[in-house]
Amino acid sequence: MLVMSHIGYTLGITSQVQKVIPNKPINQLTVAVMSLLPDIVDRMLFVFVLPFAESGRLFAHTILFGVIICIALTTISRHWWIYGLAPILHVILDTPMESPLSWMKRASWPIFGADLQILGVDFKAKSLDIPDQITTRITDLTNAYFEASWWYLSLELGGILILIFFFLTRSRSCSQEKP
Numbered sequence: 001m002l003v004m005s006h007i008g009y010t011l012g013i014t015s016q017v018q019k020v021i022p023n024k025p026i027n028q029l030t031v032a033v034m035s036l037l038p039d040i041v042d043r044m045l046f047v048f049v050l051p052f053a054e055s056g057r058l059f060a061h062t063i064l065f066g067v068i069i070c071i072a073l074t075t076i077s078r079h080w081w082i083y084g085l086a087p088i089l090h091v092i093l094d095t096p097m098e099s100p101l102s103w104m105k106r107a108s109w110p111i112f113g114a115d116l117q118i119l120g121v122d123f124k125a126k127s128l129d130i131p132d133q134i135t136t137r138i139t140d141l142t143n144a145y146f147e148a149s150w151w152y153l154s155l156e157l158g159g160i161l162i163l164i165f166f167f168l169t170r171s172r173s174c175s176q177e178k179p
């Protein structure tokens with residue numbers, strides 16, 4: 001999924017979860033950043049660190065990563081579990097971006113084997129030198145955004161509409177609270 005859809009759907013879902021399981025008020029900016037955390041981590045690894053990675057979806061695009069982040073945040077403060085939900089939702093929301101089988105294998109890594117090739121890391125692959133790697137991969141990632149299909153763009157539009165609805169209802173409830 002694209003940036004606005006991740007933020008929009010995650011903010012929408014976490015605010016609904018919070019209604020069912022009462023928690024301290026959530027910080028929307030933190031939810032937005034956490035909803036993009038798997039892309040931030042894996043894109044950085046893909047561009048700058050792992051020359052053998054084949055795509056920008058790596059370890060942070062697994063349920064295991066989301067669970068580790070969720071446990072770590074809950075250990076720091078028990079109210080932060082809701083922020084730990086965001087990276088897990090990211091992995092689930094990325095489902096339409098690839099075939100169900102490859103999504104399931106990667107998301108559930110290492111349940112069906114700890115082979116790093118499941119995550120698209122192939123140490124036998126020919127690597128580029130670092131400057132070429134960085135420029136080629138940044139170009140690939142940018143092109144992927146601009147070459148998104150109508151299906152992805154409609155998902156993005158859905159995320160933007162949720163964000164507009166979310167902030168309109170929030171500003172209305174804030175103005176009602178004022179004396």
Ligand SMILES: [Zn+2]
Binds near residue numbers: 038039057061090094
């Ligand atoms: Zn992603």
